[in-house]
Amino acid sequence: MSIIKLLSKKTDRFLFTTPSHNQKPIFSKEYSEFYKDDYSELEGFDNLSNPKNSIFMAQSKASDILDTKKTFFVVQGATTALLAAMKALIEPADKVLVARNCHKSVFNGLILCAGMVDYFMPDASPEWGIYTVIDPKKLEKTLELNHYKVFIMTSPTYEGVNSDIEKISQICRAHDTYLIVDEAHGSLYNFSDKLPKTAIAQGADVSVNSLHKTAGALNQTALLNIGKNIKNVDIALFQKALNLFHTTSPSYPFLSNIEACISYLSSKEGKNNIDTLILEIEKMKDELKRFGVSFYEDFNHDPTKILVKKEGISGFDLSDSLFEDYKIEDELNNSISCLYLCGAGTTKQKLEKLKNALKKVRTNPSFDFVEADFQPFPMVKIQPVDTFNREYRYVNKDDSVLKISNKMVIPYPPGIGLLYPGEAIQKWHLDYLENDVEIMV
Numbered sequence: 559m560s561i562i563k564l565l566s567k568k569t570d571r572f573l574f575t576t577p578s579h580n581q582k583p584i585f586s587k588e589y590s591e592f593y594k595d596d597y598s599e600l601e602g603f604d605n606l607s608n609p610k611n612s613i614f615m616a617q618s619k620a621s622d623i624l625d626t627k628k629t630f631f632v633v634q635g636a637t638t639a640l641l642a643a644m645k646a647l648i649e650p651a652d653k654v655l656v657a658r659n660c661h662k663s664v665f666n667g668l669i670l671c672a673g674m675v676d677y678f679m680p681d682a683s684p685e686w687g688i689y690t691v692i693d694p695k696k697l698e699k700t701l702e703l704n705h706y707k708v709f710i711m712t713s714p715t716y717e718g719v720n721s722d723i724e725k726i727s728q729i730c731r732a733h734d735t736y737l738i739v740d741e742a743h744g745s746l747y748n749f750s751d752k753l754p755k756t757a758i759a760q761g762a763d764v765s766v767n768s769l770h771k772t773a774g775a776l777n778q779t780a781l782l783n784i785g786k787n788i789k790n791v792d793i794a795l796f797q798k799a800l801n802l803f804h805t806t807s808p809s810y811p812f813l814s815n816i817e818a819c820i821s822y823l824s825s826k827e828g829k830n831n832i833d834t835l836i837l838e839i840e841k842m843k844d845e846l847k848r849f850g851v852s853f854y855e856d857f858n859h860d861p862t863k864i865l866v867k868k869e870g871i872s873g874f875d876l877s878d879s880l881f882e883d884y885k886i887e888d889e890l891n892n893s894i895s896c897l898y899l900c901g902a903g904t905t906k907q908k909l910e911k912l913k914n915a916l917k918k919v920r921t922n923p924s925f926d927f928v929e930a931d932f933q934p935f936p937m938v939k940i941q942p943v944d945t946f947n948r949e950y951r952y953v954n955k956d957d958s959v960l961k962i963s964n965k966m967v968i969p970y971p972p973g974i975g976l977l978y979p980g981e982a983i984q985k986w987h988l989d990y991l992e993n994d995v996e997i998m999v
Contacts, residue, residue, distance in 0.1 A: 718863025
């Protein structure tokens with residue numbers, strides 16, 4: 559029986575169990591629909607830590623749809639999925655190569671796994687102010703110089719840029735390096751031929767999807783996917799790792815929402831929805847290009863991530879203008895461009911609103927874009943695992959250069975670290991620091 563059907567069966571039991579709300583809101587009456595399915599792991603229900611019935615069946619069905627060796631449902635976001643993947647594959651003192659545009663959760667995972675990190679810098683686009691792809695040739699040279707147990711990268715990026723995972727996975731396999739792909743923003747890729755191939759389909763050992771970002775599911779719903787070609791790893795180890803981080807009181811509304819999301823997207827209706835969305839986005843782009851609006855596009859870009867800039871206005875000012883004058887909020891912005899994220903729930907009317915606002919926004923003909931400046935290569939002085947309980951002291955920002963930082967500097971979104979604990983503070987970082995800086999001693 560599916561999770562959804564299990565919850566639809568009304569129980570006639572008198573529950574003296576958790577949760578104590580008795581499936582009815584005592585307060586927050588507006589959430590009554592959520593409350594009615596919010597059960598604990600009752601007799602006859604399945605257990606997320608050791609699924610054998612409804613959760614097991616739902617995960618197995620998802621694995622068939624997504625063409626994975628195993629897919630796990632995660633109710634605490636892609637962060638938990640990433641942590642579990644890292645814990646399953648990385649042992650203390652293992653060398654780990656991490657793309658610098660990875661989410662901060664990867665740094666936290668390095669602390670938990672006691673992995674020894676080196677960073678790999680992705681390519682960048684100064685014309686758009688974003689990181690772009692992982693260059694396979696540069697990666698191959700790096701792996702030839704050092705052996706790494708795991709390489710962790712992000713594809714697609716927040717802005718929808720996809721790397722050539724097929725080549726990267728071949729290179730990693732040739733060097734006995736596991737490939738973990740943070741594919742949080744690529745949750746729709748299984749469900750439309752108009753979108754890039756999934757990381758798993760291209761040979762990645764592990765990928766992570768965040769269903770709430772573009773797939774229309776609730777916040778915190780995510781997937782941990784294991785590729786069919788992964789070698790020398792017991793799949794049970796991923797369940798064991800998930801159990802270290804997952805709550806022992808998982809949300810059944812979340813679990814049923816994951817199941818429903820995958821079922822919908824794999825249906826004819828769901829696939830038509832995504833294809834129609836992409837078509838409407840392309841129509842909008844074609845019209846706006848006549849109004850001085852440019853869009854980031856390449857051969858493998860995700861069209862549901864609308865990265866836009868307009869002649870005569872900075873990205874920051876464009877963001878402010880659309881928010882203040884048209885109540886349109888972007889996902890993130892930089893000095894050059896703005897990102898408007900679309901997904902399964904994005905309507906044609908919503909796109910029309912964005913299109914009309916981009917036409918009307920006020921510009922300055924004399925304005926010239928200044929190419930973006932990107933962070934320098936990080937200077938790792940202390941490994942992440944050794945930073946957590948390290949003593950520190952405060953110094954003035956002006957005296958902090960080449961001192962070892964005790965704090966993260968992370969703009970959010972996208973959650974990509976500019977500076978992590980254990981790294982030397984460089985002159986480039988000073989604009990992002992407060993007057994008093996924590997440094998390690």
